[in-house]
Amino acid sequence: MNAPVPKPWIMDIAPYVPGRAQTDDGRKAIKLSSNENPLGTSPAAREAFASASGSLERYPDASAVELREALAAKHGLDPARIIYGNGSDEILHLVAGAFAGPGDEVIYVNYGFAVYPIAIRRVGAVPVIAPDKDYATDVDAILASVTPRTRMVYVANPNNPTGTYASREEIARLHAGLRSDILLVLDHAYAEYIDGEIDDGGMELATSAPNVLVTRTFSKLYGLAAERIGWGYASAEIIEAMHRIRLPFSITIAGTAAAVAALNDAEFIEHTRAHNAQWRRWFADEIAKLGNAGLRAVPSQANFVLVLFEGTLTAEAAYKGLMDEGYIVRWLPGQGLAHGLRITIGTEDETKAVVAILQRLIADAR
Numbered sequence: 001m002n003a004p005v006p007k008p009w010i011m012d013i014a015p016y017v018p019g020r021a022q023t024d025d026g027r028k029a030i031k032l033s034s035n036e037n038p039l040g041t042s043p044a045a046r047e048a049f050a051s052a053s054g055s056l057e058r059y060p061d062a063s064a065v066e067l068r069e070a071l072a073a074k075h076g077l078d079p080a081r082i083i084y085g086n087g088s089d090e091i092l093h094l095v096a097g098a099f100a101g102p103g104d105e106v107i108y109v110n111y112g113f114a115v116y117p118i119a120i121r122r123v124g125a126v127p128v129i130a131p132d133k134d135y136a137t138d139v140d141a142i143l144a145s146v147t148p149r150t151r152m153v154y155v156a157n158p159n160n161p162t163g164t165y166a167s168r169e170e171i172a173r174l175h176a177g178l179r180s181d182i183l184l185v186l187d188h189a190y191a192e193y194i195d196g197e198i199d200d201g202g203m204e205l206a207t208s209a210p211n212v213l214v215t216r217t218f219s220k221l222y223g224l225a226a227e228r229i230g231w232g233y234a235s236a237e238i239i240e241a242m243h244r245i246r247l248p249f250s251i252t253i254a255g256t257a258a259a260v261a262a263l264n265d266a267e268f269i270e271h272t273r274a275h276n277a278q279w280r281r282w283f284a285d286e287i288a289k290l291g292n293a294g295l296r297a298v299p300s301q302a303n304f305v306l307v308l309f310e311g312t313l314t315a316e317a318a319y320k321g322l323m324d325e326g327y328i329v330r331w332l333p334g335q336g337l338a339h340g341l342r343i344t345i346g347t348e349d350e351t352k353a354v355v356a357i358l359q360r361l362i363a364d365a366r
């Protein structure tokens with residue numbers, strides 16, 4: 001008897017590997033592997049979440065009016081042009097579903113976010129990887145990768161797993177260099193962590209250009225990863241196409257209430273930003289001091305740092321050494337980063353502990 005056969009392009013997908021929360025021997029660990037907020041979430045969001053969990057028998061508002069209006073008010077946007085989904089992951093999938101198909105090409109940058117190749121292959125399109133420039137997004141390489149079959153480009157800014165940031169000028173140059181029928185997806189999952197102004201010009205492009213989608217999330221700065229709320233902004237036409245294939249009820253009532261409350265908790269937002277900026281700088285400085293042992297921190301504008309191991313202590317040994325001490329970071333050999341660890345900026349104690357463990361592992365490796 002014949003069994004159902006998955007589409008060949010589905011069998012080409014390497015499934016997403018989430019950050020681990022437990023050590024190899026099953027101990028619960030300090031998780032610095034998924035870029036969550038180490039300070040928790042906004043107290044106002046927690047309260048709103050608890051009081052909104054009343055009516056379990058009713059579907060949520062499928063058009064997410066409350067969330068869209070809160071986002072529009074905060075960011076000065078048109079609520080009709082906001083799409084929302086089960087994390088920004090859902091939006092990244094929706095856009096590929098609406099704008100790419102078999103035979104089309106979709107470009108992303110080497111060391112790009114692991115969901116992009118999945119979203120691209122899922123619809124039968126072909127992922128095209130543009131080379132990086134010392135781990136950073138290389139606009140010229142992206143433009144050189146465009147062919148008549150290119151339909152979309154995904155760029156995370158800041159990028160995950162490298163943490164690198166492309167400036168307003170570079171993003172403008174990228175957009176100007178793309179044909180207008182190529183959709184530029186700017187993934188702003190970490191935009192709130194940029195030093196100074198939260199601005200690479202992406203939202204202005206999404207507002208004025210017909211071919212730019214910006215995606216954002218409540219999973220990082222807002223500390224709501226468990227509730228899976230993401231959103232996007234683009235032209236009315238792009239949003240309308242994505243709505244056609246959206247799941248009707250992919251965000252929950254309690255999650256929406258938490259997100260709206262978190263959005264307006266300026267104190268928690270500032271506290272998180274300041275904490276991250278302080279400890280990211282400290283962490284990168286400490287890694288720089290370990291340069292003679294072959295360690296190097298890729299310059300980061302996100303809430304994590306990619307540390308490269310080019311000396312006696314390997315990334316794999318450091319990964320295992322940190323795990324032995326109960327700290328799980330992200331080792332990504334499957335993404336061509338067998339020589340690097342992506343380490344989320346944790347609390348002060350966690351960040352200091354990671355550095356102390358690395359110092360000891362270096363001394364032991366000598």
Ligand code: PMP
Nearest residue numbers: 087088089156160189217219230
């Ligand atoms: N984009 C990037 C670059 C990310 O790192 C992540 C989280 N890993 C996401 C999007 C998706 O986040 P979420 O689905 O939780 O919004």
